[in-house]
Amino acid sequence: MHSFFSAILHSLGSGSWPHIVREAAVATAVFLAVFIGFLWMRRLTLRRLRAVVRGEFSQHLYELLADLFTRVGNFEYALVAFYIAVRPLNLNAEFDNILRIVLVAVLSFRAALIIQEALAYFLRKTPMFASEDSNTKAVFQNVRLMLNGAVWVGIVAFILENMGVNITTAVAGLGIGGVAIALAAQQILGDLFSSFVIFVDKPFKVGDFIVVDNLMGTVEHVGIKTTRLRSLSGELLVMANSDLTKSRLHNYQQMTQRRVVFGFGVTYQTSYEKMRAIPGMIREIVCAVEKTRLDRVNFKNFGDSSLNFEVVYYVLSPDYSVYMNVQESINLAMLDLFAKEKIDFAYPTQTVFLAR
DSSP, X not given: OHHHHHHHHHHHTTSOHHHHHHHHHHHHHHHHHHHHHHHHHHHHHHHHHHHTOOHHHHHHHHHHHHHHHHHSOHXXXXXXXXXXXXXXXXXXXXXXXXXXXXXXXXXHHHHHHHHHHHHHHHHHTSTTTTSOOHHHHHHHHHHHHHHHHHHHHHHHHHHHHHTTOOHHHHHHHHHHHHXXXXXXXXXXXXXXXXXXXXXXXXXXXXXXXXXXXXXXXXXXXXXXXXXXXXXXXXXXXXXXXXXXXXXXXXXXXXXXXXXXXXXXXXXXXXXXXHHHHHHHHHHHHHHHXXXXXXXXXXXXXXXXXXXXXXXXXXESSOOHHHHHHHHHHHHHHHHHHHHHTTOOBOOOOOOOOOOO
C-alpha cells in the first residue's frame, strides 16, 4: 500500500507545481461535471419513465426500472467520475491498473444485484409464481437460488478475467473436475432432476396425504433433494425425491369419494326367506347413513362355516375419519337389526358326526 501511494506522489511530482495544481484543478472540474451530469441524467430518466407510464403493467415496469436506477448509488457515480477525471493525468501504470480493477469489481457487484432484482421481478410476474400452490412456490424459490448462483459465477469470472486471470484454463480445469464431481454426485443430481419432475408432473403437493410403499404421511415440504412427510404417529419422514418418482405412490388427498368393500357371514341355519331378505335390509341400513351411496349387496358364496355376503358402497368424502364413522354406524345398525330378526352371524365352527 505504501508503494502504491508513493507511485502516485512520484507521478504527480514529475512536473512543476503550477502544472500539478492546474492538472488537479482540471481533474476536479471534470470529476464534478461528470458526477453532477450522472445525477442529472438519473433524475431526467426517472422523470421520462414516469411520463410514459400507461396501464398496470407499465406502472409495475416503471417501478422496477426506477428501483434499478436508484440502486446505483452515488458511490458508483463518484467512482466512475473519478476514473474519467484522472485518466488524462497519465498517472502511474500500477495506480491506473488498480483503479480499473476496483471500478470493474464495484460495478460488477452492483450489476449482479440489479440482475438479481430483475430476475426476481420477472419470476414474480409468471402465472405459476402467482399460484397458491406451496409446492410451486418452493420450486420457484429453488430456481431463483440457482439463477442467482449462475449470475454470481458469471460476475466473478468477469472480474477475474479483468484481473488478468486466464479464465479459459480455469474453466477447462473446472470442466474436468466437474465431470468427476458429477460422477460422484449423480445421486444428488438425480434428486435435483426429480424435484423438477415433481414440480412439472405434480403427483402431490404440500398438504397432501400420500402413501409410498409402507410409509405414509402428510407432505410438509418439497426441497431440491428431499421431500418431508409428517407421519400419523408424529415423526418426520425425510425421503429422497428420486425415491418418490420411482415408487408407486397413493395420493389420498385427490380422492373425491372412497369405495368401501366389506363382507359378513350368517350361519347355515338361516332360513331361505331371511336369506332373501338380508340384501334389502343392508340396502336400507346403508342408504339411511349420511354421505353414502350404495353400489350393491350380494349373496356371494358358500363358505366353510358361513353363508357369505359382500357389500359395496361409496363414502362421499375423502376423509378417513368420515369413512370410519360411516362404517361404525352401519355395523351397529346391522347388529341391532339382525338381533331383532334373530339372524345369527357366523363364526368358524365345525360339526362332528359320530357313527356307531
